Amino acid sequence: MEIKTYLNEQRQRVEKRLAELMLEPVGEFSSHIESMRYSLFVGGKRIRPVLCLAGAEAVDSSETVRENALPVACALECIHTYSLIHDDLPAMDNDDLRRGKPTNHTVFGEAAAILAGDGLLTYAFDLLSGPNSARIDDSIRIRIIQAIAHAAGPLGMVGGQSLDMIYEGAQVGYETLRSIHRSKTGALITASVLSGAMVAGATPDQETALAAYGKNVGLAFQIVDDLLDVEATTEELGKPAGSDVQSDKVTYPSLFGRETSRTMAREAVQEAITALDGFDAQADPLRALAQFIVDRKK
Structure with missing residues (x-):
């Protein structure tokens, strides 16, 4: 499978539905x-919503299931974007660049950025519980x-971000x-795959297997993120390179070195x-996405 073509197609589907579902500034x-819209539509790979759609496809590739999974995928992107807005705040990572554009707080101010993140987080659950996802059985929606x-x-x-701040500058194992x-x-990446599978009616055994997939993909994603922080440029990343080192954060390269981390x-x-x-082959997008994550350069 040509993963870049798949990613582009799925990203376009997510972008189209996000544009339909997101509130208008009136x-x-x-x-x-x-x-809220500034950070949501400023760009991004949309990895989490694409993993949601691929998780659904691995269980049931029908067009009905693919359509039903889209509001869930969009909700996940709202949550991810909220987390980026808050991560960038002066009280957190204090970054001024995200996805190649000025961060939310540098454009709208710190208070407005906090509220934009709050708005995206809560709107995600509006999408999940309201009429936009009403074609999903209620019992499944509750589980999602x-x-x-x-x-x-x-x-x-949120707990992981809290630990990240607590141990900033500390010697940890x-x-x-x-x-x-x-x-x-890893938690939201795993939930992205699982929520798509739930939409498609996954069995308990399928959910267990997809949870294992998600945990390992989440680990690989973070290790590669740590490596890119020390190997890529700011232009390539769309955010400040070397920020982990400047913040004295513990990372995989800092503990194990680059080559061991890559392994x-x-x-x-x-x-x-x-x-x-x-x-079967319906899960090929998930297989290709896993490889893409470890091979990516930004």
């Missing part, structure tokens, strides 16, 4: 909605909402590093692909 809340809320919350992404990134990065990423991708042994 009326008394127009400035707030404009700041719970899985995504858990992945995004205090025992997932591999177990702590793994815990930080399993929650900060760890490749091993995680292989474990992710092995977890899909019970799936």
Whole structure:
């Protein structure tokens, strides 16, 4: 499969649906909605929504399932974008560039950026629970909402970001590093794959296999992110290069060196692909996405 073609096609589907579902900047809340839209539509690879769509396709590739999964995919991108807005804030990573553009707080101000993130997070659950996803069975919708809320919350992404800040500048070992990134990065990636599979009616065994896939892809994604921070340029990344080193954060390269980290990423991708042994060719996009993640240059 040509993964770049697949990514581009799926990204376009997500962009189109996001444009249809996102609030318009009109009326008394127009400035707030404009700041939300700024970060949501400024660009990005849309990896998490694409993983959601590919997770659904691995179980059921019918057009009905593909359409039903799109609002879930869009909700995941809203959550991911909110996390980027907040990560960039002066009180957090204090970055002024994201996706090649000025960060939200440098354009709209810090207070407006905080509220834009809050708005995107809560709007995601509006998309998941409201009429836009009403074609999904209610019992499945509840499971999807719970899985995504858990992945995004205090025992997932938010908790991982908290640990990342607590241990900034500290000497920590591999177990702590793994815990930080399993929650900060891996949890939402895993939930993205699983939520798509749930839309498609995955069996418990399929969910278990896809959860293993998601955890390993999330690990590989974070290791590669750490490597790119020290190897790529700001222009290539669309965000400040070397920021982890400047913030004195513990990373895989800082603990293991670049080559060992690269080997760890490749091993995680292989474990992710092995977890899909019970799936047929419908899961090929997931297999190709795993390889793309470890091979990417930005």
